[in-house]
Amino acid sequence: MFSLVRWLPQRVGTRLLAVVIFAIGASLALALLAAWLVYRDAQNASRVLAQQAAENLVVQVAAQFGEDDDLDPPRPFERYNLQRTLDYAHQAKGRDIRVFNLNERIVVDTDHEDIGTPVPTAWHGYISAAMRDGAPVFFSGRIAAAGDVRQLFITPLHNRTGRLVGGLAMDYTHLADELTGTARKTLLILSAAGAFVLALTLLFGLATVRPIALAVRRLHGATRALAAGRPLRPVAIEGHDEFAGLARAFDDMSTQLTRSRMTLEEEVAERRAAQIALEEANARLEERVTERTAALQSANRQLEIELANGKEMARQLEQLARFDSLTGLPNRAMFLACLDVAVKRAIRMGTLGALMFIDLDRFKSINDSLGHATGDQVLRQAAQRLSGTLRSCDMVSRIGGDEFTVILEELGGENAARAVAGKVVAAFLAPFNIDGKELFLSSSVGLALFPKDSAEPGELMKQADFAMYEAKTGGRNRFALHSEHMAQEANQRLVMETALRHAMERNEFYLAYQIRVSATDGTPTGTEALLRWRSPELGDITPAEFIPVAEHSGQIIEIGRWVLQQACRQHSIWRAQGLQPGLMAVNISVVQFRQAGFVEQVAAILAETGMKAHDLELELTESMLMANPENAVMMMHALRALGVGLAIDDFGTGYSSLSYLKRFPASRIKIDQSFVRDIDINQEDAAIAAAIVALARSLNIEVTAEGIETDEQLAHLNRLDCADYQGYYFAQPLTAEDIRFALDATLVVQPG
Numbered sequence: 001m002f003s004l005v006r007w008l009p010q011r012v013g014t015r016l017l018a019v020v021i022f023a024i025g026a027s028l029a030l031a032l033l034a035a036w037l038v039y040r041d042a043q044n045a046s047r048v049l050a051q052q053a054a055e056n057l058v059v060q061v062a063a064q065f066g067e068d069d070d071l072d073p074p075r076p077f078e079r080y081n082l083q084r085t086l087d088y089a090h091q092a093k094g095r096d097i098r099v100f101n102l103n104e105r106i107v108v109d110t111d112h113e114d115i116g117t118p119v120p121t122a123w124h125g126y127i128s129a130a131m132r133d134g135a136p137v138f139f140s141g142r143i144a145a146a147g148d149v150r151q152l153f154i155t156p157l158h159n160r161t162g163r164l165v166g167g168l169a170m171d172y173t174h175l176a177d178e179l180t181g182t183a184r185k186t187l188l189i190l191s192a193a194g195a196f197v198l199a200l201t202l203l204f205g206l207a208t209v210r211p212i213a214l215a216v217r218r219l220h221g222a223t224r225a226l227a228a229g230r231p232l233r234p235v236a237i238e239g240h241d242e243f244a245g246l247a248r249a250f251d252d253m254s255t256q257l258t259r260s261r262m263t264l265e266e267e268v269a270e271r272r273a274a275q276i277a278l279e280e281a282n283a284r285l286e287e288r289v290t291e292r293t294a295a296l297q298s299a300n301r302q303l304e305i306e307l308a309n310g311k312e313m314a315r316q317l318e319q320l321a322r323f324d325s326l327t328g329l330p331n332r333a334m335f336l337a338c339l340d341v342a343v344k345r346a347i348r349m350g351t352l353g354a355l356m357f358i359d360l361d362r363f364k365s366i367n368d369s370l371g372h373a374t375g376d377q378v379l380r381q382a383a384q385r386l387s388g389t390l391r392s393c394d395m396v397s398r399i400g401g402d403e404f405t406v407i408l409e410e411l412g413g414e415n416a417a418r419a420v421a422g423k424v425v426a427a428f429l430a431p432f433n434i435d436g437k438e439l440f441l442s443s444s445v446g447l448a449l450f451p452k453d454s455a456e457p458g459e460l461m462k463q464a465d466f467a468m469y470e471a472k473t474g475g476r477n478r479f480a481l482h483s484e485h486m487a488q489e490a491n492q493r494l495v496m497e498t499a500l501r502h503a504m505e506r507n508e509f510y511l512a513y514q515i516r517v518s519a520t521d522g523t524p525t526g527t528e529a530l531l532r533w534r535s536p537e538l539g540d541i542t543p544a545e546f547i548p549v550a551e552h553s554g555q556i557i558e559i560g561r562w563v564l565q566q567a568c569r570q571h572s573i574w575r576a577q578g579l580q581p582g583l584m585a586v587n588i589s590v591v592q593f594r595q596a597g598f599v600e601q602v603a604a605i606l607a608e609t610g611m612k613a614h615d616l617e618l619e620l621t622e623s624m625l626m627a628n629p630e631n632a633v634m635m636m637h638a639l640r641a642l643g644v645g646l647a648i649d650d651f652g653t654g655y656s657s658l659s660y661l662k663r664f665p666a667s668r669i670k671i672d673q674s675f676v677r678d679i680d681i682n683q684e685d686a687a688i689a690a691a692i693v694a695l696a697r698s699l700n701i702e703v704t705a706e707g708i709e710t711d712e713q714l715a716h717l718n719r720l721d722c723a724d725y726q727g728y729y730f731a732q733p734l735t736a737e738d739i740r741f742a743l744d745a746t747l748v749v750q751p752g
C-alpha cells in the first residue's frame with residue numbers, strides 16, 4: 001500500500017491527481033445525494049401510507065362509538081369495539097396502535113398492559129401540536145422508557161359530531177422500515193464507500209501533494225532568489241521524479257550561474273578597477289595637460305617678453321662685451337682691438353702714439369679694509385677723474401682690478417707723452433671723497449711709445465706694464481717711461497722667474513742663519529733663517545731680488561713652506577746635538593700670510609719636525625699687516641694660540657697706526673735697519689728708535705735692533721732698552737755648520 005502511495009505521485013501529475021480526487025468526490029456526492037433522495041421519498045411514502053392507515057383507523061375507531069360519546073372514560077362496549085378494531089389492525093397489519101383521551105391517558109392499546117397508563121411525557125409536545133393543528137404529527141420517539149426509538153405519529157380523534165375526544169398514536173416503524181430499508185442500506189453502503197474513498201484519496205493526496213508542495217516551494221523559493229539576485233543554495237530534492245530532476249537541473253544551472261556570476265563579478269570588478277585606473281590616469285593626464293598648458297602659456301609669455309626684450313638685451317650684451325659695467329669705460333677686449341688699430345694707424349700715418357698703464361697705489365688695502373663697495377666707488381671716481389683729465393680723443397679703458405690704460409695718438413713727441421703722464425699722476429693727488437670720508441690714493445704710471453718701442457700690441461703692453469712696475473717700485477705716485485735698461489731688467493726678471501721654477505727641484509736653495517744676541521750679555525738668544533739661492537746659470541741671487549719675483553709668480557708659497565720646514569728641522573738637529581739655539585726666526589711673505597690654511601700648515605710642520613712652538617718666531621712685515629689689519633689681527637691670534645712668537649719686522653717703515661699696534665698680538669718688534677744705520681748721526685732716526693723702544697716696552701713687547709754694523713751704532717743703542725741685537729757687527733749670516741760653533745761662543749757686547 002505504502003509503496004503504491006509512494007509510486008503514484010511519481011507517475012501522476014499534481015493537477016491530474018486533483019482532478020481525479022475531485023471527480024471521485026463529486027461522483028460519490030451525487031450517488032449519496034441520489035440515495036438520500038430515494039431514502040427521503042421512501043420515508044415520505046411510509047408517512048403517507050402510515051397517515052392513510054391512520055385515517056382509516058381513525059374512521060374505524062370513530063365508527064366504534066356514538067355521536068356524542070366521549071373517551072373519558074369510554075364505555076365498556078365502545079372500549080371493547082375499539083380494542084377489537086385495534087387488535088385486528090395489529091394482527092392484520094402488525095401495527096402497534098394506542099388511543100388516548102383528552103387527559104392523555106391510554107384508553108385502548110394493542111399492548112393491553114399499557115391501558116390506563118398515561119402517554120409518555122416526551123409525547124406531550126407532539127400531542128399538543130396535533131390537537132392544535134388538527135393534523136397528524138410524525139416523530140421519532142420511544143414507547144417505553146427502555147424501548148427502541150420508533151417511527152410514530154399522532155393524529156387527533158373526533159367523535160361523529162366532530163368533537164375532539166382524544167388522539168391516536170401509531171407505531172409505523174415496520175411500514176417505514178419496509179419502505180426505506182433498501183434506500184437506507186444503499187445510503188449506508190454509499191456513505192461508507194464514499195468515506196473510505198475520500199479517506200484514501202485524502203491519504204494519497206497528502207502523501208502526494210506534500211512532497212510536491214515542498215518541492216514546488218523549494219523550487220519557487222530558488223527561482224525567486226535567482227530572480228532577486230540573492231545567493232543561490234542547492235534545492236536538493238532527492239529521488240527520481242520530475243521534481244528531483246528539475247531540482248538537479250536547477251542546481252546545475254545554479255552552479256553554472258554562480259560560477260558565471262562569479263566570473264562575471266570578477267570581470268566586472270576587474271573592469272571597474274581598470275575603469276577607475278583609467279579614470280585616474282585620465283585625471284592625472286588632464287592635470288598634467290593643464291599644468292603643461294599653463295607652463296607652456298607661461299613659457300610662451302616669457303618668450304614673448306624675452307623676445308620683446310631681445311633687442312634691448314642684445315644691446316646690453318654688446319655693451320657688456322665691450323664695456324666695463326662698473327665704470328662704463330671700454331673693457332680689455334675693446335681696448336686691445338683699439339690698440340691694434342691705433343698702432344697700425346700710427347705706422348701708416350708715421351705718427352707717434354703712447355700706451356699708458358695706470359695702477360692705483362694703495363687701492364688693494366683700501367678695498368680690503370673698507371670693503372668692496374668703497375673700492376667700487378673709488379674705481380668709478382678714478383675713471384671719471386681720468387676721463388676728465390684727458391682729451392676726448394684719448395681712449396681710457398679699464399682692463400681689470402685697479403688697472404687702467406690710455407691710448408694716446410698723434411703725439412708731438414716723447415715729452416708730450418710725459419706731460420700727459422704727469423697730468424694723470426697729478427690728477428690722483430687730490431683726495432677721493434667717498435661717503436663723506438677723504439681717502440688718499442696715488443697712481444703709478446708706465447708709458448710705452450708706439451711704434452718707437454714696439455709695433456706689436458702684446459709687447460707694448462708688457463713694456464708699459466714693466467714701466468708701471470718700475471714707477472711703483474721707484475716709490476709710487478710717479479710715472480716711468482719704458483727704456484732699454486728697463487727692458488733688460490724686465491727680461492732678467494723673466495729669466496729669473498723661469499730659473500726659479502726649477503730651483504726647488506734642483507735643490508738650489510739653502511738657508512743661512514744669522515745669530516741674534518742678548519743686549520745685556522751678548523750671549524746668543526736665537527737665529528734668523530735667511531733664504532739663499534745659488535743658481536747654476538745666474539749665480540748667487542739675493543732674497544731682495546728673487547723674493548718679489550717669487551711672490552709675483554706665486555712660487556713663494558712652496559718656497560716659504562720649504563724654508564719653514566728646513567729651519568724647524570735644523571733647530572731640532574741643533575737641539576739634538578746638545579746646543580741651545582734659542583729662538584728660530586723665520587721670515588713669512590705676505591703671500592704666505594694671506595694663504596688659506598697657513599696656521600694649520602705651521603702646526604703641521606711643528607708636529608712633523610718635533611720643534612717646540614715657543615722656539616719658533618715668525619717675522620711679519622709691518623706693511624704686510626697693515627694691508628688688511630683686521631685679518632692680520634685674527635691670523636696673529638690664531639698663530640699665537642699655537643704658542644708661536646710673532647715679530648713685526650722692519651718696524652717704523654709701514655706707517656702703523658698706534659691703535660693697531662696695540663691690537664696686534666706681537667711678541668717682538670724689530671727696529672728697521674734704516675733707523676739703525678744713521679742712529680749715531682741722525683737725531684730723527686735716533687728719536688724714532690727711542691720712541692719705538694719706549695712704545696714696545698709700554699706694550700710689554702720685546703725689541704730687537706737689527707743691522708748693527710758699528711761700535712757707534714751699538715753704543716747708541718745700548719742707551720735704549722733693547723732686548724736683542726742682530727747685525728754684521730755680531731755675525732754674518734752663516735751656514736748651519738758654522739752656526740754650531742758660533743752658538744758655543746759667547747759674543748761680547750761692546751759697550752758704547
Ligand SMILES: Nc1nc2c(ncn2[C@@H]2O[C@@H]3COP(=O)(O)O[C@H]4[C@@H](O)[C@H](n5cnc6c(=O)[nH]c(N)nc65)O[C@@H]4COP(=O)(O)O[C@H]3[C@H]2O)c(=O)[nH]1
Pocket residue numbers: 514529530531542543544547560563587588589619649650673706707708709726727728729733
Ligand atoms: N746691511 C746690512 N745687512 C744686514 C746686517 N745684518 C743682517 N743683514 C741683512 O739684513 C737682512 C735681514 O733680514 P730681513 O730684514 O728680514 O730682510 C730679508 C727678508 O725680508 C727677506 N728674506 C730673507 N730670507 C727670507 C725668507 O726665507 N723668506 C722671506 N719671505 N723673506 C726672506 O729678504 C730680506 C733680505 O735678506 P738678506 O739679503 O738675507 O738680508 C738680511 C741680512 O743678511 C747688517 O749689519 N748690515
